[in-house]
Amino acid sequence: MERAYHKWFSPMLGKEMEILVFGGRGVPVIFFPTRSARFYDFENWKVIEAMRPKIEAGELHVFCVDSIDNESFYSDGSPEDRILRHLDYENYILKEVIPFINKINPEKKLISAGCSLGGYHAVNIAFRHPSLFTKVVGMSARYDLTVSLPFFKDLFDGYFSDTIYYNMPTRFIGMLSDKRILRRLKKLEIILVIGQEDSFLENNKELSSALKNLKVAHDFFIWDEEAHRPRYWREMVKLYL
Incomplete structure (x- = not known):
């Protein structure tokens, strides 16, 4: 399985950021x-190893990005500073990571994925920018x-x-009225x-109910136990990615 390490100074974040590909x-x-x-961490936890067959078969090209959660949601700054720092991170993904991907991979599709707070990041950015993602x-x-x-406390x-x-999908999806965004959401897996x-x-x-009310097709799976x-x-990445 090909593995590559990349690091560059991020203008959006004002610091060096690292990625494993x-x-x-x-x-x-x-x-x-x-x-x-x-x-x-996903490599250390053998989550990437679980994806090996699809990666080696050329089905998936996985970019494991770093986080700055300790500078945003889990920082000691004011609540407004926390959300603004999160937006810096979103801009890093939009303006640096995605162009980096596009340079080395001509594929037109793009998947956003994550676990725990990473799942929040994945869904939030895809729902806010549905034209950029296919799944x-x-x-x-x-x-x-x-x-x-x-x-788990209120982070603000x-x-x-x-x-x-x-930036809270459960809230803004429930009240979404922009037909242009809604059309794009309906194309998203x-x-x-x-x-x-x-x-x-x-x-x-x-969130699933809010999507249903908007007639946005989606799959919602509930596993036994905590599954966290x-x-x-x-096991999840084998089934859903």
């Missing part, structure tokens, strides 16, 4: 890491970071703004996966 052809996948995790897979994720749950400490609203005992189950059900661990993600 697996494979050399196929549909590119931007794979977002879990909460505050690193670009190499999104969110695994074990929550899609409204303003909700307080056992062991009760603060709310339009900027936060338009959407897969949501969550465990029956996962704290984020109800939030996933809410690498051993589950190793």
Whole structure:
């Protein structure tokens, strides 16, 4: 399996960012890491190994990006600074990572995927920019970071703004009225996966219901148990990516 390491100074983030790339052809996948995790964790957790057959067959070309969650959602900055830093990260993906992918892979399709908070990143960017993606897979994720749950706090400490609203998929999808965006969403292959005992189950059900109300086709899979661990993600990627 081809493996390549890339690093460059990001103008969008003002720091060096790293990426691991697996494979050399196929549909590119931007794979977002879990909460505050690193670009190499999916490899260490054998999630990439589970994808080896599809990567070696030239079906998937996987780009494991790094996170800056400790500078955004989990920073000590103000709630507004947290969401603005997150937007810097979104711009890094849009203006640096995707052009980088396009330079080395001519494939017209693009998948956004992630686990846990990475699933939030994957779904949020795909729903906000549906014309750029053809498929999104969110695994074990929550899609409204303003909700307080056992062991998972409101990441904005009760603060709310339009900027936060338009970055919480459960909220903005439920009220979506832009027909242009809706048409593009309906072309997107959407897969949501969550465990029956996962704290984020109800939030996933809410997002699925919002999509149904908009008549946006999607697949929603509920696994047994919590299903919020690498051993589950190793099986999920085989089925859904």
